[in-house]
Amino acid sequence: MKQMIKLGLILALFTSVACVSLALVSNFTSGAIERAAQKELNEGLRTVFADADAFSPAQGTFTAAAGVTIDAVYMAEKGGTVIGSVVQATGSTYDKATILVGITSNKTITSIQFLSLTDTPGFGQKAAEPAFKDQFTGKSADDNFALGDDIDAISGSTITTKGVIAIISSAVESGLAAIHNGGSN
Amino acid sequence: MNKYWTLFKNGLMRENPLLVLMIGLCSSLAVTTKFENGLGMGLALTFVLFMSEVLISLLRKLIPDSIRIPVFIIIIATFVTIVDLLMKAYMTELAKALGVFIPLIVVNCIIMGRVESFASKRTVGEAAVDALGMGIGYLWVLTGISIVRELLGSGTFIGMTVLSEEYTIAFFSRAPGGFFVFAMFIAASRAFRLMAEKKACAVQMKNTLLTEGEQK
Numbered sequence: 567m568k569q570m571i572k573l574g575l576i577l578a579l580f581t582s583v584a585c586v587s588l589a590l591v592s593n594f595t596s597g598a599i600e601r602a603a604q605k606e607l608n609e610g611l612r613t614v615f616a617d618a619d620a621f622s623p624a625q626g627t628f629t630a631a632a633g634v635t636i637d638a639v640y641m642a643e644k645g646g647t648v649i650g651s652v653v654q655a656t657g658s659t660y661d662k663a664t665i666l667v668g669i670t671s672n673k674t675i676t677s678i679q680f681l682s683l684t685d686t687p688g689f690g691q692k693a694a695e696p697a698f699k700d701q702f703t704g705k706s707a708d709d710n711f712a713l714g715d716d717i718d719a720i721s722g723s724t725i726t727t728k729g730v731i732a733i734i735s736s737a738v739e740s741g742l743a744a745i746h747n748g749g750s751n
Numbered sequence: 752m753n754k755y756w757t758l759f760k761n762g763l764m765r766e767n768p769l770l771v772l773m774i775g776l777c778s779s780l781a782v783t784t785k786f787e788n789g790l791g792m793g794l795a796l797t798f799v800l801f802m803s804e805v806l807i808s809l810l811r812k813l814i815p816d817s818i819r820i821p822v823f824i825i826i827i828a829t830f831v832t833i834v835d836l837l838m839k840a841y842m843t844e845l846a847k848a849l850g851v852f853i854p855l856i857v858v859n860c861i862i863m864g865r866v867e868s869f870a871s872k873r874t875v876g877e878a879a880v881d882a883l884g885m886g887i888g889y890l891w892v893l894t895g896i897s898i899v900r901e902l903l904g905s906g907t908f909i910g911m912t913v914l915s916e917e918y919t920i921a922f923f924s925r926a927p928g929g930f931f932v933f934a935m936f937i938a939a940s941r942a943f944r945l946m947a948e949k950k951a952c953a954v955q956m957k958n959t960l961l962t963e964g965e966q967k
Contacts, residue, residue, distance in 0.1 A: 573818050580822050584829040591833050598840035606843065688921060
């Protein structure tokens with residue numbers, strides 16, 4: 567019994583020393599980590615919505631189509647007025663994709679950007695290449711992104727193509743809803 | 752001095768953790784698609800291995816035998832978390848590329864193995880040299896594999912395009928290519944060792960023959 571308490575105390579001592587040193591390191595690095603994440607987010611937002619000079623997160627929850635989650639919505643502002651929004655949405659493709667979609671208040675897609683895409687290299691991965699993803703640039707939200715008419719599918723990757731289109735149309739809907747409601751939903 | 756040199760060399764080739772002991776393979780095969788990733792992973796592991804071996808060797812008389820494994824894990828996990836936080840703060844790109852494999856250094860058999868079988872029984876100096884040898888042994892194999900895989904798989908090297916896309920073989924950037932290149936490294940190191948042994952053997956035989964001749 568005595569031995570057990572002794573061992574427990576020794577283990578506790580090691581753990582607390584480890585905790586204190588980790589707390590110090592975490593304290594030291596947390597600022598830099600946050601700044602790096604913020605910078606990356608801002609750069610991502612700027613690549614899909616180059617016209618805006620500031621972004622602010624929109625409040626509220628957004629409904630999405632089945633299989634798609636709206637991760638975040640940012641209002642794109644220029645000189646203080648909202649000129650559009652950027653939506654981050656995740657959904658299933660052949661595997662999974664997270665996409666940033668920018669949409670202006672007059673319903674035009676500014677650009678799309680893949681934050682992550684885990685489909686097969688050589689097939690589904692082609693969705694992130696300019697040849698496919700730049701097709702969405704300048705498309706109107708009123709188009710229904712019909713395969714063959716509006717969007718050329720990736721050969722051999724129909725499931726990826728359809729998944730990406732579903733994510734984008736859901737994101738566009740949420741983005742427009744956010745613009746319509748003035749940044750809250 | 753000679754003793755330390757032998758210890759150091761041990762990890763580089765004769766008991767190389769990847770090529771000979773064949774431990775810690777999962778992470779090494781997964782991250783070696785790009786030179787930078789191989790180098791980053793190798794450096795991170797070397798740092799954690801060095802710090803843990805030195806600290807555990809320092810504390811080896813204070814750690815009760817029956818709870819040594821949990822204490823080792825606490826120490827290793829602390830250093831891994833420090834590396835993880837520092838990378839996320841100052842090397843964002845690398846941290847993203849290595850992803851989950853940095854936290855997974857905690858359960859890397861190389862560290863646990865060296866700490867348990869070496870650092871917990873030897874002096875600080877010996878542990879430090881062993882850690883450097885093993886760490887650099889891991890590092891050079893990892894960077895070697897990743898240079899070959901990046902060159903053949905994506906045709907690039909440190910951001911420069913060396914081979915145009917028509918000549919690259921995508922096989923090498925995927926898992927089977929990793930196994931293949933790794934096997935080639937093992938074969939080459941084995942051939943090299945056998946050759947060295949043969950040479951040493953021949954020299955020894957010549958010496959014995961000479962002394963025998965003298966005796967007669």
